[in-house]
Amino acid sequence: MDVSLKDRRTDVGELYIDDVRPAMPNYDPDRVDTRRGEVLGIAIHHSGTADARTGLSADNARTIAEYHVGTLGWDHPGYHYVVLPNGVVEYALDERIPAYHAGFTDPEDRRGLESGQFWNHHYLAICVAGWFDDGRHVPDKSSPNGARPIPDYFTRPAAAQFRALMWLVQSLKDKYNLAAAQVRGHRELEGCSTACPGRNFDLDSFRRSLADQ
Numbered sequence: 001m002d003v004s005l006k007d008r009r010t011d012v013g014e015l016y017i018d019d020v021r022p023a024m025p026n027y028d029p030d031r032v033d034t035r036r037g038e039v040l041g042i043a044i045h046h047s048g049t050a051d052a053r054t055g056l057s058a059d060n061a062r063t064i065a066e067y068h069v070g071t072l073g074w075d076h077p078g079y080h081y082v083v084l085p086n087g088v089v090e091y092a093l094d095e096r097i098p099a100y101h102a103g104f105t106d107p108e109d110r111r112g113l114e115s116g117q118f119w120n121h122h123y124l125a126i127c128v129a130g131w132f133d134d135g136r137h138v139p140d141k142s143s144p145n146g147a148r149p150i151p152d153y154f155t156r157p158a159a160a161q162f163r164a165l166m167w168l169v170q171s172l173k174d175k176y177n178l179a180a181a182q183v184r185g186h187r188e189l190e191g192c193s194t195a196c197p198g199r200n201f202d203l204d205s206f207r208r209s210l211a212d213q
Contacts, residue, residue: 015167019091020061024077025069031076035098036114040122041182042172043102043189044165044206045079046197050131052138055153056085057129061092064127074100079127081168087160089168093125101125104191111191119189124172128157128165132198156200170210180211 021027047064049057065077078100082090093099102119109115134155140148157165169183185203186196197203 015089015164015171016087017089017091017168021091021094023062024065024092026075031094031097035096036117036121038122039095039124039176039178041124041178041184042169043119043123043125043184043186044169044197044201044203045101045125045127045186046132046201047082047127047129048131048196048198049129050136050150050154052148052150055131055136055151055155056158057131057154059129060084061090064129065092068100076100079125081124081126083126083128083157083161083165083168085129085154085158085161087158087164089164095124099125101127102186102189102192106191113191116191119192123184123189124176126165126168128161128197128201130154130157130161130198132156132200133195134200155198166206166209173210180207183207183210 047057047059049059051058061077061082064079064082068074068078069076076097077092080091080093080095080099082092084090098121100120102123102125104116106113106116114121132155134152136150137147138150139146173180173183185201186192187194188203
């Protein structure tokens with residue numbers, strides 16, 4: 001299995017990829033390769049967003065990129081791929097470009113991780129649209145405690161979404177000759193303090209499934 005993106009929309013086995021790179025803010029097809037070294041792994045994230053009524057994330061590569069570029073001031077999106085709840089995979093950033101997905105401050109490089117940029121430069125970033133935790137809340141000034149609970153729907157990836165994620169990771173794993181152990185969640189990356197991709201995302205089970213393929 002190999003990821004092919006020659007066409008606008010590409011069917012790779014059961015994996016459906018939508019190449020949305022031209023629609024991303026600050027898209028530059030002539031951007032030079034700035035990755036420092038080879039791809040050494042894959043990092044899985046979640047968007048940490050959910051509709052307050054349904055619990056399902058309505059975000060996609062465009063909305064996430066607009067936040068990264070427009071609000072945070074980054075010069076390109078933070079993820080290479082975004083996996084939607086319906087199973088569509090959006091290709092948002094060239095794999096040859098480092099994504100700003102798991103950097104941390106370490107100016108003296110005490111951890112030996114390229115001053116906190118190792119994961120950005122050597123790991124491909126996949127974002128699964130959703131918020132995979134229980135007990136989610138959104139700010140609500142009208143509520144007594146200032147927050148309103150989100151219904152416990154879609155606290156784990158939807159079935160189509162999980163299958164698409166599995167196929168995408170397996171294809172990238174094969175493409176870059178990676179082991180299952182080189183597929184990690186954001187929270188597993190040294191120097192990063194987060195629960196991402198959510199407490200309900202069982203990373204060990206996910207890796208075992210990859211290793212069995």
